Amino acid sequence: MVVSNKAAPVIIKRKKNIVAGGRNGGAWKVAYADFVTAMMAFFMLMWLLNATTEKQRKGLADYFSPTTPISRVSGGGEDAFSGDSIFSEDQLARNGLGATIRNPDNALQARGATGVEQPSQVHSETDPLRMIEEELMGISGESLVAPEMLKHILTRVTDDGLVIELYANDGAPLFQEGTDTPTEMMRDLINIVARAVRKVSNSIAISGHVRAHPIVLAKNPAWPLSLARASRTQRLLGVAGMDPARIKRVSGHADRALTTDNPMSVRNDRIEVTVLRK
Incomplete structure (x- = not known):
């Protein structure tokens, strides 16, 4: 006897979920x-x-x-x-x-x-050179210099020391034209500088500078004139009461160190008195 099984076979289909890229598919994003x-x-x-x-x-x-x-x-x-x-x-x-x-x-x-900060910044309030600068320019509240004379003084602290620059303006020269004869204003400025630098014992350096001439001369007077004016400044400081033994050097730079774009500007006629660091 033949047994007939008309039941349909059961088919089991197993679906496998595959993540793109395998197990570490997203790790590259973290690395990137x-x-x-x-x-x-x-x-x-x-x-x-x-x-x-x-x-x-x-x-x-x-x-x-x-x-x-x-x-x-x-x-x-x-x-x-x-x-x-x-x-x-x-x-x-x-x-x-x-x-x-x-x-x-x-x-x-x-x-x-x-x-x-550097030591000079931390102790600037006790730096004698800074104290002289503040006293001259009135930074600390009171200046030794009259307001009209402040237009002829510029100070800056450099590696060499405190540079006190005395310069001429239009209509207000430091020396008579072409000579080393100081004007009355120059004498007053020197008295002020001498009074300020007497508070320290540092050595002093003096540099003379003059403006360029409009034409080329066979004998350029800039060199001897700048040195003569620096030497006259040295003598004026001594007369004003500063110890002459403190002068370390006196030099003339002619028109080789200009401060303006115009080499013939009267602003280039100047004297630099440097209070040297110890």
């Missing part, structure tokens, strides 16, 4: 994002190196350095806001005056409010 971030940081670093000064770069480096205090109120003790001043390798300094070694020298000490 890290690469882009690194490149952005690299190009930003290159831009900062090109767009900042040496002092600014040092400030940035100190900011990210864990052993350099970035302000006078940075915490260095166990608590969050204060603590003792610690000068050791194990703890940060509480103020901006410490360093990371037990006996630091001047080159390694953190200076000033940010730790990057």
Whole structure:
């Protein structure tokens, strides 16, 4: 007897879900994002190196350095806001005056409010050259120079020292034309300068400068005239009460160091009295 099974066979179809790219299909996106971030940081670093000064770069480096205090109120003790001043390798300094070694020298000490100022910036208020400049120009409130005479004085602090520049203006020369004979205004300016520099014992350097001549002369008087005016300034300072032994050098520069674009400008007739650094 034949048994007939008319039931349809059961077919089981199993569908396998395949994620595109396999098990690590999205990992490349994370790696690519890290690469882009690194490149952005690299190009930003290159831009900062090109767009900042040496002092600014040092400030940035100190900011990210864990052993350099970035302000006078940075915490260095166990608590969050204060603590003792610690000068050791194990703890940060509480103020901006410490360093990371037990006996630091001047080159390694953190200076000033940010730790990057130079000594001349931190102690500028006690710098005798700055004090003379402030007294002459009235920066500190009172000037030795009358307002009309301030138009003939320019001061600047350089690596050599404090340069006090006395210069002529239109209608107000320092010396009579073509000579080393000082005008009355020049004598008054010298008296003021002598009174200011008597407060320090630094050496003095005097430089004479004159304007260029409009034509080329066979015998250029600029050299002897600039030296003669510098020598006359030396004698005037001595008469005004300054010790002549403090004069270290007297030089004439003719028309070789002009201060304006016009070489024949009367502004180029000037005397520079430099209070040299010790």
